[in-house]
Each structure stands twice: as C-alpha cells, then as structure tokens.
Amino acid sequence: MNQPNVYNLLQSLVEDIAQNDGDYNTAIPILSIYRRSAVTDPMPCIFGLGLGVTIQGGKRVTLGNEVFNYSSGQALINSIDLPVVSYVTQATITEPYLGLRLDLDANLIVQIAAEMNTSGICKGGPLRAMSVIALDDGILDALTRLIRLLNEPSKIPLITPLIQREIIIRLLDGEHGPMLQHLATVGSPSHQISQVITWMKLNYINSISINELAAKAHMSSSTFRQHFRTITGLSPLQYLKNLRLQDARHWMLYEDMDASSAAIRVGYESVTQFNREYARMFGEPPLRDIKRTRALIN
Structure with missing residues (x-):
C-alpha cells in the first residue's frame, strides 16, 4: 500500500508547479506536467514509449476498441508509439486533474534488461504494448525525487540519468516487467514489430504494402498482421x-x-x-x- 506521505509529497510538488491549467515542460527534458480544471474532449494523439501518471482526478485512453482508465496513483505505460484517443474524465476547479508524463528510452531499457538478465527469461507470445499499472512506493519516491531535482538545476544533468535508470529497473522488476522485457528481447515478435513501427514512422508518406512490412519483420503476412494487432490494437493499415x-x-x-x-x-x-x-x-x-x-x- 502506498505510504500517504510519499504520495502527498508528490501531489504537493506537482501543485506547486502547475498552479494554472496547462501543459508544463520542465527543465528535465523527459518530464512534463499537466493540469486541467474540467473534463476534456477526446483528443487523438500519439503516445510514445513512457509512463503517464495520474496524480489527481482521472483519465481515459482508448486504443482501437480497448479502453484504459487510470486514476490517482495509477499510470499508463506503453512500450511503443501508439495512436490513441486521450481525455480527462475527472476534474473540477476545486480538485483539478493533475498528471505527469515521463518519457522512457528504448536503448536504456534494452541495456538495463541485459544487465538484469531479464531478456533471457522472456517467454510466450507478444503482449499488448499498453497497460494500466498501480504505482508502488519505490516508483512514487523516485518520481518525487525527480521533481524535487528541479530546485537544483545544476544537478539535473548528473542525477536525472540515475533516477531514470532506477525507475526502469523498478518497472522491469514489477508485474508490468514482461511487457518491457518483450521489447528488449531481440528477435521476439514485440521487438520485431517495434522495429517495423520505427521504420513506418520514417516512411509513412510513401506507398507501403503489408508484404513489405512483413518482410522487414521476418514474418509471413498473416503472422505479421496477427502480431501487429495483438501488440498495437490496430491493423498495420489502421x-x-x-x-x-x-x-x-x-x-x-x-x-x-x-x-x-x-x-x-x-x-x-x-x-x-x-x-x-x-x-x-x-x-x-x-x-x-x-x-x-x-x-x-x-
């Protein structure tokens, strides 16, 4: 169970930064903070590899036909870039929605997974690249220390990478670890699909066939379609x-x-x-x- 003092401290730090509605980019490039005093309209957008945390209020994200709700103390984690529809579902003037976004680095995840020897134990088929998780005290504490680091600008370049590593280690070691482990396992369907998606983002303005994408993933067209939909919730053409x-x-x-x-x-x-x-x-x-x-x- 989360320690109230850890969670309350994190909420207080975010409130001090986001005193009005808006999006707040911070001096830590991988960290953004958000505040909304009312529910919002559904907004299509692309969520990259990272952790979206709800500190107060509630948020909903839809991916294809799937719906992900996450409220105070929960986070949405996704391991590859995904086109979603996002909106705030719980927010008032007296209790605004407060959230933060922490970008993660795929190369760092692969490196740390190898150091932890997790990639070798990754088994089973591809997993959905998005899920809702409950934040434990370790991650909440790390996020709190990351935000407090904003008060020490000179130390940001030195300490941010350490806290980022800690958070990735805790994510890999948690219940949601298998999803990131699949991403880090070279040759796994998740890793192959991730590589194809990276290529698609660079070449999407060109005419692209399913057979071409399947060949890049070293899969048959039918297997590629199946794995792609399992991981992203969408067909390749969608x-x-x-x-x-x-x-x-x-x-x-x-x-x-x-x-x-x-x-x-x-x-x-x-x-x-x-x-x-x-x-x-x-x-x-x-x-x-x-x-x-x-x-x-x-």
Whole structure:
C-alpha cells in the first residue's frame, strides 16, 4: 500500500508547479506536467514509449476498441508509439486533474534488461504494448525525487540519468516487467514489430504494402498482421492511416498548411478521401477541427 506521505509529497510538488491549467515542460527534458480544471474532449494523439501518471482526478485512453482508465496513483505505460484517443474524465476547479508524463528510452531499457538478465527469461507470445499499472512506493519516491531535482538545476544533468535508470529497473522488476522485457528481447515478435513501427514512422508518406512490412519483420503476412494487432490494437493499415492523419493535423495546426497541401504532404492521393477519413478520426472536417482546436489552445 502506498505510504500517504510519499504520495502527498508528490501531489504537493506537482501543485506547486502547475498552479494554472496547462501543459508544463520542465527543465528535465523527459518530464512534463499537466493540469486541467474540467473534463476534456477526446483528443487523438500519439503516445510514445513512457509512463503517464495520474496524480489527481482521472483519465481515459482508448486504443482501437480497448479502453484504459487510470486514476490517482495509477499510470499508463506503453512500450511503443501508439495512436490513441486521450481525455480527462475527472476534474473540477476545486480538485483539478493533475498528471505527469515521463518519457522512457528504448536503448536504456534494452541495456538495463541485459544487465538484469531479464531478456533471457522472456517467454510466450507478444503482449499488448499498453497497460494500466498501480504505482508502488519505490516508483512514487523516485518520481518525487525527480521533481524535487528541479530546485537544483545544476544537478539535473548528473542525477536525472540515475533516477531514470532506477525507475526502469523498478518497472522491469514489477508485474508490468514482461511487457518491457518483450521489447528488449531481440528477435521476439514485440521487438520485431517495434522495429517495423520505427521504420513506418520514417516512411509513412510513401506507398507501403503489408508484404513489405512483413518482410522487414521476418514474418509471413498473416503472422505479421496477427502480431501487429495483438501488440498495437490496430491493423498495420489502421496504424499507418493514424500516422498520416496525425501528421497532417500537426501541419495544419502549427504550420498554417491548408487541408489539400497537408493531405498530399502525408501521402494521400485523394483529398476527398483525406477529408472523409480526417472527419471520421477527429470528429469534424479539417477546417472546423483546426478552428475549434486553436480556440481551445488559446
């Protein structure tokens, strides 16, 4: 059971930083903090390898047809980049949603798993790359020390890597360890799919076939489809479409690109198809969605 003083200290530190609603990037590049005083609309986004912690309130993430709810003292951990829909489900002015995001490093996970000799005991088929976990006192304490480090800027470059290693060690040693172990096990289906996803993120604007992706994973097309859906919750083509639509939205939202230009830039040959799939994913056609989102940001 979590020690109240550890959890309360972490909450107090986050409240001191996030005194108003918003996203707070910190002097520690892998650490971000969030505050919301009301529930939010569902927002498609991509969650990278990392740990999303709810400190107060509640949050929901959907991946394909799966729903992940996590509230105070819980975290969402994912081992590869995944296109999800995310929104705050519990937040008020008096008890706002408070959360933090800690990015993890795949190479460091592989290195530490090898040092712990965990990759050799990884058995079974691929595991879903996302799950909700309860935070134990060890991880809560490490996160608390990481945030307190913001008060000692000169020590951040020296101590942050040590705390990051500690958190990865505790994650690998916990109930959620097998998921990260699969990622770290070279030759495992999870590792092969992870490598393919890295390639897809760099090449998604090009025409890509399932056979080409399967060959990169050293699998048959049917086995590749099965493992890909098991790990990501999506088919390879659904994942590819999500990458394209998310990037197009970024270009329109932050670079003032019009819908037709954004569609072509991310690999769509038909602007009509782009508009239709965009509205299906984001709930509105491009122009209305960008206008609404800018109003929320500002």
